[in-house]
Amino acid sequence: MAPPRSFPTLSAADSVAFVGGVAVPTWAKGIIIRRKAATALAERLDTDARAVRRMQRLRAKYGEGPLLLRNPVRPQAILLRVEDVRRVLDGAPEPFTPASSEKRAALSHFEPHNSLITRGPERGPRRAFHDAALESGCPVHSMADRWVPIVEAETDAILAGAGSLGELDWRVFFEGWMRIVRRIVLGAEAADDRELTDRIARLRGRANWAFAAPKNRALRAAFHDRLGAHLARAEPDSLAARVARMPGAAAAEPTQQMAQWFFAFDPAGMATFRALALLLAHPQALARACAEAASDAPRADLPFLRAALVEALRLYPTTPMVLRQTTRETEWAEGTLPAGTGILIFAPFFHRDDQRLPNAHRFAPEDRLGEDPAQAPPFLPFSAGPAACPARHLVPMLASMVLARILRSGRRIVLRDPQRLDGGKPLPGTLDPFTLRFALPAGG
Numbered sequence: 001m002a003p004p005r006s007f008p009t010l011s012a013a014d015s016v017a018f019v020g021g022v023a024v025p026t027w028a029k030g031i032i033i034r035r036k037a038a039t040a041l042a043e044r045l046d047t048d049a050r051a052v053r054r055m056q057r058l059r060a061k062y063g064e065g066p067l068l069l070r071n072p073v074r075p076q077a078i079l080l081r082v083e084d085v086r087r088v089l090d091g092a093p094e095p096f097t098p099a100s101s102e103k104r105a106a107l108s109h110f111e112p113h114n115s116l117i118t119r120g121p122e123r124g125p126r127r128a129f130h131d132a133a134l135e136s137g138c139p140v141h142s143m144a145d146r147w148v149p150i151v152e153a154e155t156d157a158i159l160a161g162a163g164s165l166g167e168l169d170w171r172v173f174f175e176g177w178m179r180i181v182r183r184i185v186l187g188a189e190a191a192d193d194r195e196l197t198d199r200i201a202r203l204r205g206r207a208n209w210a211f212a213a214p215k216n217r218a219l220r221a222a223f224h225d226r227l228g229a230h231l232a233r234a235e236p237d238s239l240a241a242r243v244a245r246m247p248g249a250a251a252a253e254p255t256q257q258m259a260q261w262f263f264a265f266d267p268a269g270m271a272t273f274r275a276l277a278l279l280l281a282h283p284q285a286l287a288r289a290c291a292e293a294a295s296d297a298p299r300a301d302l303p304f305l306r307a308a309l310v311e312a313l314r315l316y317p318t319t320p321m322v323l324r325q326t327t328r329e330t331e332w333a334e335g336t337l338p339a340g341t342g343i344l345i346f347a348p349f350f351h352r353d354d355q356r357l358p359n360a361h362r363f364a365p366e367d368r369l370g371e372d373p374a375q376a377p378p379f380l381p382f383s384a385g386p387a388a389c390p391a392r393h394l395v396p397m398l399a400s401m402v403l404a405r406i407l408r409s410g411r412r413i414v415l416r417d418p419q420r421l422d423g424g425k426p427l428p429g430t431l432d433p434f435t436l437r438f439a440l441p442a443g444g
């Protein structure tokens with residue numbers, strides 16, 4: 001169906017420029033799993049900052065939107081107004097479904113029955129599975145006390161490994177981070193099961209290509225079988241034990257839901273690593289974080305360190321494109337959008353809009369204190385509304401526990417290449433986590 005005339009529609013040249021300057025660079029970094037070389041290049045070329053400026057130019061030329069892109073495949077709207085973002089996110093799953101065609105194509109490579117890509121009545125129980133297990137409404141998960149010793153021991157192991165090399169890099173950090181994840185989700189027996197997380201990483205690599213890559217059904221089945229075997233143990237103190245006790249959990253197909261957790265804990269590790277770098281590059285924030293880490297506060301309830309994590313996600317959102325699709329005609333001041341219209345919310349534009357936000361390019365965790373991370377427009381690191389991330393409290397909680405342990409360790413830790421995050425200048429639009437490195441001077 002032709003898009004209605006009354007919506008501002010990008011010219012052919014602006015449509016091409018949008019695809020080339022916003023969509024392609026974001027896609028190139030890897031939507032489902034980051035590509036290392038492309039992420040490094042994105043930082044060098046500052047592609048995210050350029051994309052935000054391009055969006056600002058579109059707003060200046062066409063108004064506040066929604067804008068329509070010239071797209072031969074289907075009508076595609078781009079949102080520029082915070083109120084429109086609210087409306088769309090609050091309107092999940094009907095009439096704005098999160099299960100957009102491209103997301104279904106990508107995620108079905110490893111979790112075809114996941115809530116995020118489910119339409120119709122089956123979505124409810126699948127989403128409820130996540131809310132119950134991850135305790136989406138609770139700032140401190142009820143199992144947190146049992147996880148503190150796990151997080152602390154594994155963080156100490158990260159520091160010991162880094163100490164022997166004289167440096168903490170992504171490889172050492174990520175290895176330890178995923179051990180924490182496997183222990184918390186599945187229990188101690190899964191701590192060393194790198195094969196599990198490697199399998200889903202391989203599937204995610206194919207998912208980056210969405211429709212364009214054939215599915216590897218054998219690998220997908222092998223991943224789910226292995227995850228299912230871990231789950232069957234229901235080890236005490238793990239989320240697997242929690243799931244085993246949840247009424248009706250089996251009907252939600254637990255491995256289909258939990259595949260998303262193993263996917264999403266990877267960007268959570270990146271955000272934690274970036275938060276560490278940002279703290280070390282900002283002495284005032286660091287002093288406050290160290291004071292909190294050293295205090296007698298409960299180890300799972302560290303508001304400033306949580307705020308630092310959320311602020312790292314504002315600056316460097318790990319879900320840059322939040323996608324929705326209309327399930328029926330929707331009415332707007334500008335006219336009617338047909339069913340099947342794609343809707344794009346480009347998070348960096350809302351997070352870094354320096355024409356509207358005073359601290360757009362500054363690291364200011366104090367501004368995030370006390371915010372619900374999924375209820376803070378115009379920021380949407382965890383999305384918002386009924387399809388907001390159910391781990392929006394769990395992720396800042398675990399990240400803050402790791403950061404506190406590092407800062408309390410007594411080890412001197414120094415960001416290498418500090419000019420990448422010079423607090424005196426606007427922060428860069430892209431921060432490649434794979435090349436962040438921290439020196440741990442011997443005897444420090």
Ligand code: HEM
Nearest residue numbers: 098115116130261264265267268319381382383387389391
């Ligand atoms: C940096 C860390 C994370 C960020 C920034 C994040 C962000 C998001 C966002 C933006 C969405 C909405 C996606 C969309 O509408 O397409 C989402 C959905 C979701 N996230 Fe997260 N997430 C993170 C980590 C996690 C973790 C660790 C888990 C599980 C343990 C998790 C579980 C989920 C689930 C299950 C959904 C789908 C919810 C639904 O179907 O309604 N996320 N997340």
